[in-house]
Amino acid sequence: MEPVFTVTKRSSEYWSMKVPEFHGEFEILFPLSGSGHIFIDKGVYPLQRGNLFVMDAATPHRSLAKGQGNYTRCALHFPQETLEELGICDLPELLAEKGNCIALEEGDCLLCESLFGELLLPDDLMKENSILMKTRDALISAIGYDKFAVI
DSSP: OOOOOEEEEEEESOEEOSSOBOOSSEEEEEEEEOEEEEEETTEEEEEETTEEEEEOTTOOEEEEEOSSSOEEEEEEEEOHHHHHHHTOTTHHHHHHHHOSEEEOOHHHHHHHHHHHHHHTSOHHHHHHOHHHHHHHHHHHHHTSTTOOOOO
């Protein structure tokens, strides 16, 4: 069975979530440009390129971005079943232990930009190209084990 996910890319001059939200699935948020703050559960983190945010299905979060330039971000949403299918069943425990913010090195930022770009291709191109299936798996796996740093 093929992993299920939704990916989006949005850009706006000003972004403000007035109330916290949570989803019935995991979310990976990757800011590409702009700056602001993201409130995840009881923590506050800088919303900027170089940080990757991972929230589980029950974690409330909200973000605010304003300032110079556009706030551009990609988001990947996927259910617990996708993690199980990919063999990444310990993500909830990892988040509890390490936190929701991953500080990326420049090389990892470029890799994430490339992976999100691949995931944003139209569905018909994605289905025809098996390398994209590996890209999808790699992006979900990229949040893993040794990348977590407390900010």
